[in-house]
Amino acid sequence: MKIGILCYPTYGGSGIVATELGMSLANKGYEVHFISSALPARLDITNPNIFFHKVNVQTYPLFQYQPYDIALSSMIYRVVNLYKLDILHAHYAIPYAYAAFTAKQMLKEEGKDIPLVTTLHGTDITLVGQHPSYKHAVEFSINQSDTITSVSESLKKDTLQFFNIKKEIQVITNFIDNSEFDECMNCERKQFANADEKILIHVSNLRPVKRVEDVLQIFKNVNKKIKSKLVIIGEGPDMEKINQFLEENPDLIGEIRLLGKVNDLYKILQLSDVFLLPSEQESFGLAALEAMAANTPVISSNAGGIPEVNIQGETGYLAEIGNVEAMSNYTIKLLGDEKLLAQMKINAKQQAIKFDLKNILPIYEHMYQETLLEFKNKQKVDVLE
Ligand code: GMT
Numbered sequence: 001m002k003i004g005i006l007c008y009p010t011y012g013g014s015g016i017v018a019t020e021l022g023m024s025l026a027n028k029g030y031e032v033h034f035i036s037s038a039l040p041a042r043l044d045i046t047n048p049n050i051f052f053h054k055v056n057v058q059t060y061p062l063f064q065y066q067p068y069d070i071a072l073s074s075m076i077y078r079v080v081n082l083y084k085l086d087i088l089h090a091h092y093a094i095p096y097a098y099a100a101f102t103a104k105q106m107l108k109e110e111g112k113d114i115p116l117v118t119t120l121h122g123t124d125i126t127l128v129g130q131h132p133s134y135k136h137a138v139e140f141s142i143n144q145s146d147t148i149t150s151v152s153e154s155l156k157k158d159t160l161q162f163f164n165i166k167k168e169i170q171v172i173t174n175f176i177d178n179s180e181f182d183e184c185m186n187c188e189r190k191q192f193a194n195a196d197e198k199i200l201i202h203v204s205n206l207r208p209v210k211r212v213e214d215v216l217q218i219f220k221n222v223n224k225k226i227k228s229k230l231v232i233i234g235e236g237p238d239m240e241k242i243n244q245f246l247e248e249n250p251d252l253i254g255e256i257r258l259l260g261k262v263n264d265l266y267k268i269l270q271l272s273d274v275f276l277l278p279s280e281q282e283s284f285g286l287a288a289l290e291a292m293a294a295n296t297p298v299i300s301s302n303a304g305g306i307p308e309v310n311i312q313g314e315t316g317y318l319a320e321i322g323n324v325e326a327m328s329n330y331t332i333k334l335l336g337d338e339k340l341l342a343q344m345k346i347n348a349k350q351q352a353i354k355f356d357l358k359n360i361l362p363i364y365e366h367m368y369q370e371t372l373l374e375f376k377n378k379q380k381v382d383v384l385e
Helices: 013-027 068-083 093-108 135-144 153-162 212-225 239-248 250-255 265-271 286-293 324-335 338-354 357-384
Strands: 002-006 031-036 050-054 087-091 116-120 147-150 169-171 198-203 228-233 256-260 274-277 298-301 316-319
Touching (some): 013 031, 013 087, 031 068, 050 068, 068 093, 093 135, 116 135, 116 357, 147 357, 198 212, 212 239, 212 274, 212 324, 286 298, 324 338
Parallel strands (some): 031 050, 198 228, 274 298
């Protein structure tokens, strides 16, 4: 089967999920074509089953805004034609589902068609997709998809609540390849903390929905009671809030390490004692799952799909969004009790194993087969009519 994957190259979890999915499919022998504005960050282009097609936006002095969506749909059209793709898989509705629909219309003009799967990831539904500038186009393109999947039950519920969706939404949760965590056991903890200190970690694209100010405040509270360091990984618009916090709390400058984007994420997660995810919105929380795969329990808010991943009192603790006091107290309780911490590290790993790639990849494969079958049956019916 030849699969076209449409995704963001870097920004956020949808690109990571799309890339990991595509690479796993390629390893199983599928031919996978990535169509994106840049080479996806984690993509291994040396795999002979993987192809990358860069969307080139032609600039022109007349354009106030560069027409990415037009260039994208043209590229989808060309790749489907040139490589005879069997199926398209759009990750994040805006603009991927919309551009894929347009490409399909171009193909139809030539008597060709191809099924489209759209995977809803998060803010395409819960935030940006609801803006009046996008809402109707998002709703339309979701409804035009042959198969719709969402990464959590919570996101499915939100989609049905906020949009008029006329098709079944299949939940296929995000996944993690636990085998990638077996390789990096020899990590240097002393690089980040002294032997008697605990390590708290936060990984995100530092947008307002991640509530980095809560991360900082939780750490401030915890640090008063427990010898500890905070590691923040990622870049984004709220970096300024971190700088401001450090200016206001100069005594914590030496306690907080800002690493930006890193290549060794899994290694650093394995060194950590607790992962903080106090998000305002989180359809799934892939970052929390990655932490758990590295044996790191999670202190989080109860936003969106997080409770489907982080289990209260088992893999960590959850509190209401913005309840910094509760999240601080939970962290202090966890880090102050070695037995509890050791047990929760084990539980976190066990939870990550439930979401292992080995369990989720066959669900994706089955979904592609079913989508193709239904699409072909529908085409036969259309011909008869
Ligand atoms: O909204 C984002 O943070 C970006 C978005 C994405 O498309 O990358 O992330 C969402 O998708 C991830 C992968 O499915 C989920 O794990 C994140 O929870 C989700 N983020 C939000 O809902 C805020």
